[in-house]
Amino acid sequence: MQTVYETMYILRPDLGDEQVEQNISKYENLLKEQGAEDIEIQNRGKRRLAYEIGKHRDGVYVQMNYKNGGKAIAPVERAMRLSEEVIRYLTIKQEVKLAPAEEITEEVA
Template sequence: MSKVYEYETMYILRPDQGDEVVDGTIAKYENFLREQGVEDIQVQHRGKRRLAYEINKHRDGVYVQMNYKGGGHAVAGLERAMRLSEEVIRYLTIKHEVPKSESEAEPEAVEAEA
């Protein structure tokens, strides 16, 4: 069984698409993650914003953020699909450090008095 990590994927869609296409693209990637066994998917549609610099002759982009828990295989598949997509102009995935719960934490070493 693979380890489960928390991930955040931010991607930018082309600004020249209609609302239906944008919503369909967001649903497509969300469904892809569900098929991969990812849990606790949270999608935030950030809307159209000005880019810091031009990407593929676009000055604006539609920002979408997804937070989820899953294995690395799901992230690899998602990024491959985004790389091959015409709608996505940029994407980035970050793996968050998950703090250990107290039950999983290593017990502290006890110093012996000499």
């Protein structure tokens, strides 16, 4: 069984494209330093928030999916909590069942 984590965070809407890319690469590098693998990042763009957060009605949504990053979650969330650019974040854990052929090759390895 493979553990996959998904971290979704919302950046302030007043950030420029370059600042958004800098934030995305900062958190991606932090995940890599902590040993996360197969990092997939999707910049979902600016969207309307369901409710106002810190006087912001919009936010830039970014989604990161990665494997084997259990020990990376605490440092990444701490960095997000201390950042003024991130207005919300959430990490969830997903259990992904492998196909029977993949389970066999993983047990042998």
